[in-house]
Amino acid sequence: MPAVAPLFLYGPMAARSFLQVAIGAAADRAAEALLPDHRLSAPADAFPLPGLAQGSAGVHGRIIEDPEAIKRLIYTAEALRLGPLQSVRVHRGARDLAAWAFSGAHGERNWLPERWSTTSQRTLDEAVREIVGDMAERPVAELAATKAMILSRAAARVAARDSAPTDLRSSFRADAVETERVEIPHAGFFRTRCYSLRHPHFDGNSSPLLRREVFVATDAALVLPYDPAHDRLLLVEQFRMGPYGRGDPHPWMLEPVAGRIDAGEAPEDTAFRECREEAGLELRALERISSHYCTPGYSTEVFHLFLGICDLPDLAQGSGGLATENEDIRTHVIGFDRAMDLLQTGEANNGPLILALIWLQRERARLRTMT
Incomplete structure (x- = not known):
């Protein structure tokens, strides 16, 4: 892997929500930049992450220079199989500088921001949350092999926010549950989580500290x-x-x-x-x-x-x-x-x-x- 500094991000990976999940506080230091003579293309896919292609319009994005943030982003991008790094020259304000960028997935049609829904961005952000959580424990090749499952689990978590009515059942919300610790006993094609938590009782009291395992599936x-x-x-x-x-x-x-x-x-x-x-x-x-x-x-x-x-x-x-x-x-x-x-x-x-x-x-x- 070549030394990467700076790194140019585009499309959904340049979104602030993505950067906050992927690199935390370093997102605040991501400067806007333009890659001239390029455009974004995408495959005919239900979840079309874009790639770089030659074009005259230019691609707007962000520059990342923090070495630790770049390391996390490379891991994330490799898990999402965004293609090899390529050398580019970008405009950052009045400066013209060399950078690296992921080639991404190419397609015949242009990728347009208006075709990328809020739900799609939330799904990507949830997938990144799982990926960066595994960074210290799993080789990136293992994650890349299960990319479809990671994205499907993320989509399920986003869909879960649209909950069923509470006309008869309790209106207790998930944020009333006190979670002390979350462990991942198994992470592969399938995944399990183990929670140490307390939840409200119907009488207004709280449960003792409980240890509960859950099989994390797709819909x-x-x-x-x-x-x-x-x-x-x-x-x-x-x-x-x-x-x-x-x-x-x-x-x-x-x-x-x-x-x-x-x-x-x-x-x-x-x-x-x-x-x-x-x-x-x-x-x-x-x-x-x-x-x-x-x-x-x-x-x-x-x-x-x-x-x-x-x-x-x-x-x-x-x-x-x-x-x-x-x-x-x-x-x-x-x-x-x-x-x-x-x-x-x-x-x-x-x-x-x-x-x-x-x-x-x-x-x-x-x-x-x-x-």
Whole structure:
């Protein structure tokens, strides 16, 4: 790695909120600068971090000169896979000086600030919070290998700020919880946190100091494809580690189509994408069933559950999934009555599938009038 001083940052990495998370007080010393004869481009991506390209407009950004801040920013940028450093010349006021900049991700379209939403910036800032928290403990290559998971976890934390109503349940807020310490017992593709905390009791007192572990997951979209014209639906079957780890002698499970919500995606976008990837289906419409925590006692994971309106083939069994993700999926097209049998026998033992089938049973008559 070449000596980097100064470092030119652009786009979302030049945002004050990003710099405050990444380098703390050194953000106050970041001066504005201009990189002439360049523009920002971005790939066609749901979360398009920009890269540098040749152009006449010039790129506005900030210059960082503090060595420790530069070290933290290099680690952060490498974790986000923002490309190699390149030598540039920037204007800082009346001065023209040499600097380094990350090449970033290139694309065919221009990256425009107005296309970068507040939610996207908050997601990036949350991802950086996790990255810099790992800087002393993990090689940056490990983080770079799990970039998609880091961004998805960050997107889930941002989405969590839009909480459900408190008409019946307590209106206690999270800031009423006293957190003394947070540890990371495991940090890999998945992550766990261990909290030492006190929380309010309903009688106005406080709990003793408690130690609680939580599995930090991404949010997921799940969709049960349904063909109202032929009154049939599609299930996917695949090997699942949960039943296997529990000791279930039959760890292959019937489920709705499901997938992780990537950063920058809405749950509906994920539902459409996963139906294409797992089952080769193009949905006509979505019906929202629920958004819910699946195991709130120890996991952050939220499921966004849908029913997808589509045309289903006559083929009883098929296959799907992405080889790049080592997915081995079998699909089953079955009639509504057969699906209800699965509820009765208990073969439908997947929570989201049970919920989706009960919802379909209630809404079936209405849905069949849509044909």
